[in-house]
Amino acid sequence: MSDSFIIDINGLEKTYGSGSSAVRVLRGVDLKIAKGEIVAITGPSGTGKSTLLNLIGCLDRFDKGSLLINGEDVSAFNIDELSAFRNKNIGFIFQLHNLLPEFNALENIMMPLLIRRETKKMARSKAMELLKAFNLEDRALHKPGEMSGGECQRIAVARAIAGSPEIILADEPTGSLDSRNAIALLDILLSLCREHNTTVVIVTHDMNVAAKTDRVISMLDGIIINQ
Ligand SMILES: Nc1ncnc2c1ncn2[C@@H]1O[C@H](COP(=O)(O)OP(=O)(O)O)[C@@H](O)[C@H]1O
Numbered sequence: 001m002s003d004s005f006i007i008d009i010n011g012l013e014k015t016y017g018s019g020s021s022a023v024r025v026l027r028g029v030d031l032k033i034a035k036g037e038i039v040a041i042t043g044p045s046g047t048g049k050s051t052l053l054n055l056i057g058c059l060d061r062f063d064k065g066s067l068l069i070n071g072e073d074v075s076a077f078n079i080d081e082l083s084a085f086r087n088k089n090i091g092f093i094f095q096l097h098n099l100l101p102e103f104n105a106l107e108n109i110m111m112p113l114l115i116r117r118e119t120k121k122m123a124r125s126k127a128m129e130l131l132k133a134f135n136l137e138d139r140a141l142h143k144p145g146e147m148s149g150g151e152c153q154r155i156a157v158a159r160a161i162a163g164s165p166e167i168i169l170a171d172e173p174t175g176s177l178d179s180r181n182a183i184a185l186l187d188i189l190l191s192l193c194r195e196h197n198t199t200v201v202i203v204t205h206d207m208n209v210a211a212k213t214d215r216v217i218s219m220l221d222g223i224i225i226n227q
């Protein structure tokens with residue numbers, strides 16, 4: 001059993017397409033991440049970082065190898081089991097915030113909790129607490145279109161951590177922000193995650209972001225060259 005690692009990946013392979021248009025994106029990835037670790041994955045564009053993160057996040061299927069999350073072989077799950085597992089264990093942050101435009105900041109943060117069938121009262125109080133932590137209390141009733149990019153991204157981060165997932169996966173989370181907003185966002189995210197012993201995997205090009213993590217993992221051409 002490899003239950004000492006919350007993420008345990010061996011020989012992971014992924015090819016998009018088939019025949020002459022096949023693109024072999026992951027060519028045997030081995031990676032172990034301990035519970036509570038905060039790591040960065042860096043590497044040139046097109047090397048498979050997002051593909052790897054999506055596989056860890058159970059958003060896609062792989063072809064070969066093994067992927068254990070919290071000791072569970074997620075490749076054995078069907079679609080419904082995967083989405084339940086994802087909702088319970090994983091919080092995602094993308095480069096663009098992906099907030100729901102029709103809903104205000106508070107409602108966006110409450111969403112994963114409501115999906116999980118928490119009471120509205122509990123979801124609201126948790127969301128308010130997060131808005132405070134992110135210094136956005138006065139934006140609670142604003143919709144994404146009425147907030148700045150930096151504010152929307154902070155809301156997206158609050159939404160990702162609202163359900164207290166064991167793992168946060170972030171794909172270029174500060175890629176659309178200026179360096180001041182990027183560092184502010186990262187500081188809040190990492191301090192909340194360290195406080196709750198949350199495992200965090202951040203794909204980033206930004207060396208200032210990578211420098212704030214516990215470990216930097218380098219990818220090149222579909223494999224990990226340094227971890
Ligand atoms: N859904 C897809 N279908 C076909 N090719 C894809 C798909 N997603 C990614 N790719 C290709 O896989 C390679 C790795 O992509 P990606 O994982 O996004 O790299 P990175 O995040 O490191 O920039 C790229 O060549 C990309 O064009």
Ligand SMILES: [Mg+2]
Binds near residue numbers: 049050051171
């Ligand atoms: Mg990418």
